[in-house]
Amino acid sequence: MLLAFAALVNAFVTSDFSVLNVAQNSHSTKPMLYKISGAWGNHEGSLLLWALILSLFGAMVACFGRNLPPSLRARTLAIQGMIALGFLAFMLFTSNPFDRILAPPSDGAGLNPLLQDPGLAFHPPFLYFGYVGLSISFSFAVAALIEGKVDAAWARWVRPWTLAAWCGLTVGIGLGSWWAYYELGWGGFWFWDPVENASFMPWLAATALLHSAIVVEKRDALKSWTILLAIVAFSMSLLGTFLVRSGVLTSVHAFATDPERGVFILALLAVTVGGSLTLFAIRAPKLQTTGVFQPISREGALLLNNLFLSAAAATVLLGTLYPLFLDVLDAGKVSVGPPFFNATFGPLMAPVLGAMVIGPFLSWKRADFRQAMQKLWLGVAAAVTAIVLVLILSGVEGILPAVGVGAAVWIICGTLLELADRVKLARVPLTESWRRARRTPRAAYGMTVAHLGVGLVVAGVLGATVFKTESIQNMKPGDTVDVAGYTFTLDRVERLQGPNYQAERGVFRISTDGEQFATVNAERRAYPVEGDTTTEAGIHTTWVADLYAVIGEGSPTAGWTTRIYHNPLVPWICLGTIVMSLGGVISLTDRRLRIGAPSRRRAPTGGSSSPAPAPAE
Amino acid sequence: MIAEIGHFALIAAFLLAGLQATVPLYGAHKGDRGMMNWRAQQRLASSPLCCWLSLHW
């Protein structure tokens, strides 16, 4: 296993790089965690991480792939090898992480303090895990194109990898937005920044791929589409790499940009994506599809999901690249910002949210919509009630937030109903339901859990954008301010010395009905080495809301600028992403999805033996 | 010193990736099982190097 070797060496390399770290991105006073995370907090190191994960994945395929058809496995590994080759070449020729400086400075330049944070320390590894995981799906897709054969076994093979990558992406994106939420200090969590979009597009594509691969596996349809999605999903993660490093678009998170590197990645991108798509154009029309289905069916719902998810991904792509297009065509400069994405993305997601609840109730091939809806009436009723309730409670401010809440309720109720229906709850004796529940495969639970997560995220996003309360004021110690029924008292402001920063910490006491129940610390940190300041929000999380306090500039005489937010349901975003990836993990533990006997679908227990002729292990 | 090892490891990984990208593909094309399963030998070849590296480090 070549790549295991590379992985091992790379692992050494990563850690020694961070310990030695001659260079610009570390400083002796920095806490250990950030010394390590600093290794991937810069361009070269992050590429190294990329390559490391890539080789780990390659090793995993080699390891678990024992019962793959040997030629498919060989080709998949070869494609992986090519990707690794490209990235290693990129590193060696344009951004070698081991470059020496002739006259080493006595101390490093430090890491951007915004990046010195636990959230961001773990954000890139997860994200790259996702990005690189998609390379496996990609390699499988290209290998299948070379073989000219895509079947249920192939789909069953690809799904766990995609699922694993998807989980990584979900966690990575979640961590990133959580970080933005408490670090940037105005309660926002998603900015439709090009780099965020760059991680979001692969996520959308991967989500679509997960669902379309099901259709390939179960119904032998949507083959060339699934292959295309696998290629596109990985292309999008490469695109993300390109966008971050080339400087073609402005972004908050961009690495130091260098056009020369840009050209190299672009070439890499063109070869990988262009090559695979050429292969697709030549080979895909020959793929035979046997599955036929009616529009109203499980396949139909999954197709709808795919259509809108891909349209959403395309829209994000369009919006992200549009300023560049116009610029290149010299047709003026525009900005495409959150208002655009909010206006287009919501409507595109609506059908998906609708279908994701109904879909599981539909049977394969041909289904009865009315029957499905009858089973779902409780969900419909709950959603409608929620809409009406919100309209009454919030005043008729706008129908959209209410509909959004309705959608969240709809997803959560509908998904739970599906589970109830599956175990025939209340229709058969409880013991029988229990028996059914135990026999329900984990993959089904995975789906239920992941869908619940989506519902939670939808609710959280709405809460954070529509229902938040904000209060900005100047406070001196002892001052109080009322926000959404909570009383915030600025207790004191103290100076403190962190490991590599000085901070002013505002201690807020929060009480409701005269009863104090929490204190939060909001900090404003000054990093002398980097010459920068950051804010750390003080957050008290309850089940239904975040109480969020930020302290700004000030002095004992003039008082401090403080901003206090009541962000209802925001914790659900975080919870939702965790639940979603948990769903993915549950699915992964399903025996049928595990790397067992892919070619024998009907085998009572998978994975008991390996049908492939003894591989040279 | 360690940084140089890292550098050479990168170069080695680069070369190996080159082989990994071509040999199994050629093997699959020819139907040559040995070439298809080529990476196994590789691990053997590389393991003494790994041991040496870890000891050294």
Place this chain on the structure above:
Amino acid sequence: MRRLLYFLPLVICLGIALFFYRGLDLNPRDLPSALINKPAPEFSLPALPGRDIQRADDGLARTDLTTGKPVVVNVWASWCIPCVAEHPLVDRLAKREGVTVHGINYRDRPDAAAAWLKRLGDPYAKVGKDESGRVSIDWGVYGVPETYVIDGNGVILYRHAGALSPEILERKILPLVKGAG
């Protein structure tokens, strides 16, 4: 026809790659001014006090731009580092090339600004001080330094954002100034 559909992703991908390739040479931060070929905004700024050279500086106003001769307006501040870098070029423009250069002193302390001019030399004919930055907003200034070329009738011909370079000076600014004169 059906076969062609399968080529569509490839075509789109190549198209995007082409755009990227062209886009690599562009700087996304290069913003065109919204005021090109439009009259400069109406404004009147008080003079920067404490300048070394006592010219007839009674402040900078729109009327100073409509004298029939092209002028250059340079927006600067003493706290701005690229302004120091470009200063010799502004100096050259005013002294060697004989172009009238007015300054807008953006969000600065007057004493610091005057000291800055004393230290580095004062090429400006008139300097208006824009302490609130409001006039600069009317000009569409988004960062210092910025340099505007204005024809004799007060119409903005060109804007350069960021520090001047000899190339910009020779290729863009001088031809415009000479041409408009």
Place this chain on the structure above:
Amino acid sequence: MRLISAVFLALSLLASPAAAVLPDEVLDDPALESRARELSLELRCLVCQNQSIDDSNAELARDLRLLVRERLVAGDTNEEAMAYIRARYGDFVLLRPPVQRSTYLLWFGPIGIVFAGIAIVIVTSRRRRKNAAAATPSAPLSSTERTRLDAALAREDDNGDRA
């Protein structure tokens, strides 16, 4: 390159630390204030990377926020206030690009993609169904077959072959 980094340095200096919306900016009239916030969310902070002036703590952003409020207090409508800023900074300052010739593709592209997708799905599924129908002349199920099928499906369902 050095030039560009110098510009960046200047821009970063501009962004001296002052918090986004400060207490002294807030208007007394809550209706006007909420309109001002709404507008600030749609205006790009030019010196920052991708932030609205509402989020940014750059001085220029603060100036623009104050300007927006001033215009609103002076009686401008939202559109007039936006037009005022746009006249000075161009389309680039608008985070929601205006619908015009150069942005038709942007605004109508998403709908176009959806419709194109639907069209492709319809065309291919029609052809496929025709092919399938030609390949297997389907006879309606007899009643015994139907019951057997239902039973089989129910079993399948039990096994939960769903995900």
